Amino acid sequence: MNNSYTKLVSxxxxxxxxxxxxVWVVFLAIIVLVGLYSYIQQLRQGLVVTGMRDYxxxxxxxxxxxxxxxxxxxxxxxxxxxxxxGVHWSTPLTRIxxxxxxxxxxxxxxxxxxxxxxxxxxLNLFLHGRLQSPIIWDVIVISTxxxxxxxxxxxxxLPDFSILKKHFQxxxxxxxxxxxxxxxxxxxxxxxxIYSRSIKILxxxxxxxxxAIHTVTAWLFETTYRPGWDSTNFGPYFVAGAFVAGxxxxxxxxxxxxxxxxxxxYITDHHFDxxxxxxVMLCLLYLYFNINEYLMPTYKSTEEEAVHLRSLFTGExxxxxxxxxxGGLVLPVIVLLFRWxxxxxxxFIVSLAVVLGAWWxxxxxxxxxxxxxxxxxxxxxxxxxxxxxxxxEWSITMATLALALLIITFLVRFLPIVPIQETAEERQWPDSxxxxxx
Amino acid sequence: xxxxxxxxxxSRRNFVEQxxxxxxLTAASGALLAKVFGKSESNPSEETVExxxxxxxxxxxPATAVSHQHESKSAYNPREGFPNxxxxxxxxxxxxxxxxxxxxxxxxxxxxxxxxxxxxxxxxQDSEKAAPYWQPTLCQHCDExxxxxxxxVDATFKRRDGIVLIDNNRCIGCRFCMxxxxxxxxxxxxxxxxxxxxxxxxxxTPDYSGVPSxxxxxxxxxxxxxxxxxxxxxHCVSACPNDVFAFGDLYEDTVxxxxxxxxxxxxxxxxxxxxxxxxxxxTQPSVYYLPPSERVVDFEEGLENYTEFQSVDKPENP
Numbered sequence: 001m002n003n004s005y006t007k008l009v010s011x012x013x014x015x016x017x018x019x020x021x022x023v024w025v026v027f028l029a030i031i032v033l034v035g036l037y038s039y040i041q042q043l044r045q046g047l048v049v050t051g052m053r054d055y056x057x058x059x060x061x062x063x064x065x066x067x068x069x070x071x072x073x074x075x076x077x078x079x080x081x082x083x084x085x086g087v088h089w090s091t092p093l094t095r096i097x098x099x100x101x102x103x104x105x106x107x108x109x110x111x112x113x114x115x116x117x118x119x120x121x122x123l124n125l126f127l128h129g130r131l132q133s134p135i136i137w138d139v140i141v142i143s144t145x146x147x148x149x150x151x152x153x154x155x156x157x158l159p160d161f162s163i164l165k166k167h168f169q170x171x172x173x174x175x176x177x178x179x180x181x182x183x184x185x186x187x188x189x190x191x192x193x194i195y196s197r198s199i200k201i202l203x204x205x206x207x208x209x210x211x212a213i214h215t216v217t218a219w220l221f222e223t224t225y226r227p228g229w230d231s232t233n234f235g236p237y238f239v240a241g242a243f244v245a246g247x248x249x250x251x252x253x254x255x256x257x258x259x260x261x262x263x264x265x266y267i268t269d270h271h272f273d274x275x276x277x278x279x280v281m282l283c284l285l286y287l288y289f290n291i292n293e294y295l296m297p298t299y300k301s302t303e304e305e306a307v308h309l310r311s312l313f314t315g316e317x318x319x320x321x322x323x324x325x326x327g328g329l330v331l332p333v334i335v336l337l338f339r340w341x342x343x344x345x346x347x348f349i350v351s352l353a354v355v356l357g358a359w360w361x362x363x364x365x366x367x368x369x370x371x372x373x374x375x376x377x378x379x380x381x382x383x384x385x386x387x388x389x390x391x392x393e394w395s396i397t398m399a400t401l402a403l404a405l406l407i408i409t410f411l412v413r414f415l416p417i418v419p420i421q422e423t424a425e426e427r428q429w430p431d432s433x434x435x436x437x438x
Numbered sequence: 439x440x441x442x443x444x445x446x447x448x449s450r451r452n453f454v455e456q457x458x459x460x461x462x463l464t465a466a467s468g469a470l471l472a473k474v475f476g477k478s479e480s481n482p483s484e485e486t487v488e489x490x491x492x493x494x495x496x497x498x499x500p501a502t503a504v505s506h507q508h509e510s511k512s513a514y515n516p517r518e519g520f521p522n523x524x525x526x527x528x529x530x531x532x533x534x535x536x537x538x539x540x541x542x543x544x545x546x547x548x549x550x551x552x553x554x555x556x557x558x559x560x561x562x563q564d565s566e567k568a569a570p571y572w573q574p575t576l577c578q579h580c581d582e583x584x585x586x587x588x589x590x591v592d593a594t595f596k597r598r599d600g601i602v603l604i605d606n607n608r609c610i611g612c613r614f615c616m617x618x619x620x621x622x623x624x625x626x627x628x629x630x631x632x633x634x635x636x637x638x639x640x641x642x643t644p645d646y647s648g649v650p651s652x653x654x655x656x657x658x659x660x661x662x663x664x665x666x667x668x669x670x671x672x673h674c675v676s677a678c679p680n681d682v683f684a685f686g687d688l689y690e691d692t693v694x695x696x697x698x699x700x701x702x703x704x705x706x707x708x709x710x711x712x713x714x715x716x717x718x719x720x721t722q723p724s725v726y727y728l729p730p731s732e733r734v735v736d737f738e739e740g741l742e743n744y745t746e747f748q749s750v751d752k753p754e755n756p
Contacts, residue, residue, distance in 0.1 A: 046653045047611075048629035054554045057616045057626065117611015117626065117654030124591040124610050135590035135614055223588060225620045225719055373622045374716060375575060379558045379749030 008424060012416045013167050015261065025409060028402045035399020038392040039114065047117055049392045055377055056370050056387030061115035063362040064397050067245065068108035068404070069142070069217045070238070070358065074246020075101025075149055076210035080203040089274055091426055092266050092418040096253050098153040099415070100246070103407035105146045105213075111400050112138075134219045141212045148206045155199055158185045159421035214242045221365070227304040228369035231297075237289040244282045244329075245358035251275050251351035253408065255344055257417055266418045269344060276342030279354065283333045290325065308372045316386075317368045320360055328357015490692055490700050516645040516663070517605075519597030524688040524724075525579070525661055526600070527672075528706060531730035533680045534559065534572040536740025543677030544576075544659070545750050548648035549633045554625045555749035556647075556659040557674055559740075571730035572740050574682060576674065577602060577623045577659035578715060578723035585615035585624065594656070600688070600724050601661045605644045609655035616656060620716055624658045627651050661724075671696065680735065688724075 017025070042049045052059045078097035082090040113119050129136045161182035168174040185191060218238035221229035231237075254275070258267040294312075297305040312321045332350045335341040341350065367387055371377075377385055389397075486498040514520055536559050544550070544557045556576060563570040579602045586596050593609040596602050616624040631651040638650045645663035662672035670676070675683040676696045684701060686693030694700045706712065710728040 046627070046629040053628065054616070054625050055622070057613045115612070117613065117656075118609065121591075121608070121610045124593075124608055128591040128593075128608060130590060130592050133588050133590035133614070135588070135612060139590075220614070221617075224618045225584065226617070370617070374620045375622050376560055376562070377622075378560055378746055380554050380747065382747050384553075 009167050012418050012420045014414050028406045031402035032399045035396045038395040051387055051389045053384040055384055058366055059387055060389050060397050063366040065108055065111040066217055066362045067359050068104045069213055070242035070245045071249050072101045072104035073210050073214055073242040074250055076206045077243050080206045083203050091422050095417055095419050097250050099408055099411045100249050101149045102153050103404045105149055107400050107404040134223050137216045141216050145209045145213045148209055152202050158182055160416050163420050214238045226369050228308045233293050237293055240286040240289045244286045247279050247282055248351040248354035251347055255348040272344045272347050273342045276336045276347045280333055280336040283329055287329055311368050321364050324357045324361040324364055328354055516643055519599030519601055523599040526688045527725045528684040528693050529574055530682050530728040531571050532733045534682045535735035536572040536743045537679055538743050539677040539679055540674035543673045547673045549637045550750055551631045551633055553750055558749055570737050578621050578725045579661055581722035584618040588614045588618045603644045603660055604656055606652045606655045611654040620719055624656050626656055627653050
């Protein structure tokens with residue numbers, strides 16, 4: 001019994017990267033550095049280094065921001081919603097989901113700063129903030145969500161930190177840090193009480209805040225009059241899409257970590273099967289909202305909407321639009337309906353398609369609308385009619401994505417990616433809790 | 439708390455002061471009118487100016503009898519606006535032949551160095567069989583401005599005199615106002631504007647947009663408060679060779695065009711079936727349009743001036 005517990009701890013304790021891991025980190029770091037160079041250029045010369053202009057006034061920075069906010073929602077789904085509904089199979093995935101959520105919401109904040117024309121005046125948001133602006137709502141809910149997500153990542157880690165402190169007895173440095181981070185966790189009855197109550201409270205708190213961050217992000221568009229954004233469907237449509245993107249991201253990280261750390265005993269094929277089923281359900285839900293979002297305006301085809309929809313269905317954005325819908329939504333649903341489709345490798349590939357599709361879907365939501373204003377586009381250079389991201393813009397965007405992966409990688413390096421304590425508990429080693437006591 | 443009290447007291451004092459001033463002004467103008475009426479027929483050879491009485495009739499008045507009263511700049515707060523004024527503009531589409539003098543004058547006087555003018559003359563055609571027309575379009579200075587609603591930092595604001603302005607020292611460059619504006623009148627300084635030393639070193643105030651412009655912030659038509667302050671018409675109004683524009687005060691129910699002719703606003707809008715752009719959006723613009731019916735100019739005449747891909751003449755880059 002004790003033997004298998006020791007094995008469990010050493011299986012799940014953070015490990016040094018292999019050479020592959022190091023190459024990965026260097027690779028990401030290079031992308032981040034290139035993006036940093038571009039951003040310095042942007043600070044110097046202004047947003048003129050991007051492809052945005054007065055008509056295409058928002059570009060991939062904003063669609064990327066929406067993507068990050070979307071992905072961050074998964075923390076609340078896997079950890080809070082499943083936890084509250086008494087589902088236990090998802091326990092080994094909770095940490096992965098929370099790590100993704102924290103990385104994504106941090107990067108959402110950074111991305112929105114990247115888009116600002118005057119980032120030096122960011123403090124104005126606090127000095128002169130006006131509550132009627134949806135941007136202020138976003139500032140409020142995103143910072144709240146970041147705080148709750150950090151707590152939600154940290155709290156369940158307390159017992160694990162205490163276990164790791166013991167595990168790394170020989171390593172003075174790690175031993176000291178895990179000890180500090182465990183906040184004197186002993187696993188006493190009183191601590192356990194506070195612990196489980198706090199997690200329950202956080203689980204309840206995080207759900208409305210998660211819904212709020214993405215609903216408010218949808219409102220950034222919905223509060224304008226523009227065809228394509230002027231929709232009452234946007235809030236739930238965005239939230240549903242967010243769960244799709246986030247679940248896809250979880251599957252990808254699950255798959256990679258399981259392979260890299262040989263965690264087949266903990267993240268089993270059964271987990272992939274269930275995640276596959278969740279993904280099908282979410283994709284179908286998102287598809288339903290998509291039908292609402294596009295079919296009804298098409299049916300009515302008011303002049304402004306028709307111009308917009310034509311550009312999506314058959315016009316210049318048709319290729320992107322249909323790839324995102326079919327490749328990122330319809331095909332995944334079909335594949336995942338089969339049992340073989342929910343095996344780890346096929347599900348991994350499907351999830352890549354889903355996440356990629358989700359990124360481009362946000363591009364299709366943000367950009368085409370801006371090329372169809374109410375008044376005709378006249379009196380500006382021809383190049384302003386069509387938005388074309390520059391390589392600098394791409395490099396900055398890639399850097400934000402790489403930085404998100406770097407945050408995830410860093411957290412994976414130092415945190416147990418599968419919760420040790422909870423897994424032990426669920427495998428019902430009665431002495432496991434005691435072993436956490438000093 | 440104390441400072442709040444202070445400022446409240448201050449604003450109350452301001453109010454009283456301004457009220458008093460206004461009262462004096464009214465009394466003075468009353469006296470003036472009496473004087474005018476008493477004198478109007480006595481000396482026909484004198485130089486006269488055209489004035490409108492409160493019931494809308496025009497009359498000739500000796501120039502010597504009229505004294506110009508204008509608030510001095512120090513008397514008003516650029517965020518509050520001119521007290522007891524409400525500015526409106528009327529654009530007569532029947533007269534526009536795309537001469538583009540409004541645009542070049544605006545570009546010049548606001549030192550616009552970007553590639554998108556603040557006033558654009560759109561080539562419009564509402565439906566296939568309907569006649570095309572030219573539509574000068576500038577900031578509509580809406581009474582329910584969607585741009586002001588979404589600004590997170592109160593950088594763009596609505597004044598009591600109806601003017602919507604931008605404080606470029608506060609704007610954070612999020613461009614939400616541009617997304618919110620259905621009239622596409624807001625432009626962004628994507629790079630350094632390079633307006634030359636004289637402009638760049640000018641003291642910035644929000645009521646003279648573009649002097650200077652700032653990289654990373656939003657600009658747009660300001661309805662020229664700096665001209666109103668001098669008792670003059672906005673640049674576009676006075677530059678138009680065809681009297682397309684008329685500018686004035688809703689409270690006075692009067693608008694004046696570039697030639698100095700004045701009209702009773704309510705009558706003009708009634709007679710000519712004036713309308714506002716995208717009324718259905720509920721933005722309540724301050725700019726009225728008179729439909730392009732019974733035109734005094736040919737649409738085709740404007741075509742030679744039409745540049746689809748340019749609205750600002752490129753200056754020599756320093």
